[in-house]
Amino acid sequence: MERYLVESIHTEEDCQHVVEQFIIHGHIMNFDWGCHAGEHKAWAFIEAENESQALMSVPPNLHAKARAIKLNKFTPESIEEFHK
Ligand SMILES: [Zn+2]
Numbered sequence: 001m002e003r004y005l006v007e008s009i010h011t012e013e014d015c016q017h018v019v020e021q022f023i024i025h026g027h028i029m030n031f032d033w034g035c036h037a038g039e040h041k042a043w044a045f046i047e048a049e050n051e052s053q054a055l056m057s058v059p060p061n062l063h064a065k066a067r068a069i070k071l072n073k074f075t076p077e078s079i080e081e082f083h084k
Contacts (some may be wrong), residue, residue: 001047004054006031008042008066015040018062025059045071 008031010018015035022028022042031042046068048054054068 001049002054003071004046004048004051004068005071006044006046006054006057006066006068008058008062010040010042010062010065012038012040018042021059021062027057030057 008018019028019033019035022031027044030044030046032044034041034043044057046054046057048056048068051068051070055063055066058066
């Protein structure tokens with residue numbers, strides 16, 4: 001399993017509709033939202049096998065405005081490797 005940051009973007013006009021779609025889709029509680037700060041995006045950390053599986057957390061009709069970024073960790077040791 002890999003860890004992904006899933007980002008879903010919408011407009012202020014679509015806000016309520018998009019939130020409702022996430023509720024119907026069943027992943028509403030996985031996501032944190034920027035809406036009240038004027039940043040109409042939702043983010044979630046999702047464990048998945050690949051990018052398309054990670055995107056399944058987003059309602060299908062919102063996939064065009066969503067992306068999944070595969071995450072890695074850096075350790076102090078890996079930073080030392082960079083400098084060699
Ligand atoms: Zn919003």
